[in-house]
Amino acid sequence: MTERMDPATCAEVERNGLWTLVRLEEFRRPTRPAAEAVRKGLLGLWDRLRGSSKAAEEAVAEKDLCVLPEDLLKDVLPGDHHREVAAELKRLQGAVSNGGAAAVNGFAVLRAPGDGIASGIRAMAEEEGWSVPPALKAEEILAGGEAFLESLLRNVDVPLAIPEFESFYLRHHLGFGFLRRLLEILVVTGRRCIVGCNSWAWAFLSRSVGVDRILKTVYTLEAFDGERLQRWFGQAAAGAFQRGFSFRQADSGRYVLRTAPENGPGSGCGDSEQEGEKRDVPVDVSDFLRHVAAYSRGLPGVAVAIWRFSLRFAYEAEVEEKAQKAAAVDRGATIWVKPWPRVTLPSLPAGRQVPLHLILHALLLHGRLEGRTLQRILPLSGTDIMAGLATLVGCGVVEAVPDGSWQVSALGYPAVDDALRGEGYLAGAF
């Protein structure tokens, strides 16, 4: 099937740029192609009934293609985009008005793993001279953080930017007092603010302290569908394209990514069609990135993690003959992309795993947590928590953060989201 970007979508992306913030209710998760939905549904059911992981299959699949070297990955993967997000935030903060009586004079932006919104909020605050309060330690939150709250009452004319709102509470019976006082101060003083909060914490705080009734205006990044990913990854890989690399699917040899419009022909964004017509060659871009967009729920941080995971390097003999033939026209080396059905992403152990689910839910509700804090907020023993974390790290769904805490990995986020929703836990917006 030949995939071309819808001209209307292309035009919109061209006009608005990639980093568009939309109202939460306008967020539309990319849809999964019907055939893929059926395939994934049946495979998922089969895996559940078998109760086995895909580790063995993964080991076999990994043999044939090697991961890309780090220096090449740097050329290929998107870099930091906090400037673009900051620009979008600046545009919005001028446009958003007060949420009304008993509401905070500002708005919230919901975050997802690896989306760079927290960095964008910091960058915007730095450019605009806004105050960014430091994150509190668990002990300070439990003690009520009075000194911190008093400091907020000074300089109320300076707007406030809170990039990680979820770090201002703990799911502990003493862990809400500080947040309640903070919201009260923001309402009473009318201080302008921008709040970044991960979507899971937002869902929980909306139910528990009614934060959505106090911070009424909520935005999030517009979902990255296949076309947006094509454009974003294409722009990012401009350096690689210039060095003569091509991105092709390892089984069929079809293009997965082509150059961005400003960097050359065949982007898959309108002009590729013209280019194809000029050369009388059909533009054939695989629907790999549509699958990535759907699986990642349109979250750019998750999509880029999957993209990174899928890129492979191989000697010609290790790639299927059909793909080799297609790649013969490439002017340089080829970066192979695993066919979507063979991309085996992290998954949780099959069956009901209550301790693992409790740990994962706590990590998502708080963004990241230290092992000691997990012990304080979960009714599990230290041994259970450490064993659970070890299992989850082994599955690839949890990773250690350099500051010594733990978080759900962007690559494992869809699997964790599916598992927790399936078990009935309160889940985030995406």
Added chain:
Amino acid sequence: MSPNPEIADAFRELSHVKLLPIILIAVAAWAAIKIADRLFPWVAERLPARFRLHVLPVVTIVRLMIFALAMVLIVPLIIEPSFQNLVAILAAAGLAIGFAFKDYMSGIIGGLLVVYERPYRVGDWVEIDGDYGEVKSVSARSVRLLTPDDTMVHIPHTRMWQSAIRNHNDGKRDLQCTADFYLDSDHDGSLMRQRLHDVALTSPYVNLDHPIIVVTSENPWGTRHRIRAYPIDAREQFLFISDLTARGRRSISEAGGRPIRVPWPPGSENEVRGLSGTGT
């Protein structure tokens, strides 16, 4: 007493009865029922928890269908399948069974009604005559409850005629749990209620789709605070109650509350029931 000739005629001659197919059908039916008993709970455990209580009750219906099918296949092999013969056999059997197996038949009829009326289903948490537990299976004659102390209780369906059946979740995952705290009245009631509300709110087992309510009542001996909340999964009710109790006591202590440490007045309206603390 000589046998009724009509009934005797209804049966095939022994030499014409094909014993092997009858045995094969009976064995196949027994095996199919055993497979269904294991297969559906096995599948239910592997599916997302929200589907569990939709899958488990299917076992009872499948068992009944297998039993009915086996009967339909076996009966014509034993009797001549005419209307008169069936009437004669059923009348005689009904009379004999009515006297000899009255209670047993009552149980089986109760079992059929259980499938239709559904006072309990596999996966439900029920209380029948003081026995509380999860329904593990519903057979033709009885229901099996697994109690919290890991004891399997077989209760004949005949109890359904005389006893109240308290179904705590009625086919849903939702099951209300309570945790009681008995305090000396010398404390700030509002503060304590807020604290206990936060205790429930911060339990990782709590289902936030349902409201959390703290009920407070004043008594001559002190104040009772009761948390009413729902766990995410009914199977976690005891972990949930334990978590609420342990953290609730700690929170009360930190807020300056003092638990009452005197024996209950006998016959008090607030006397703790045997099931206090489980789903209510």
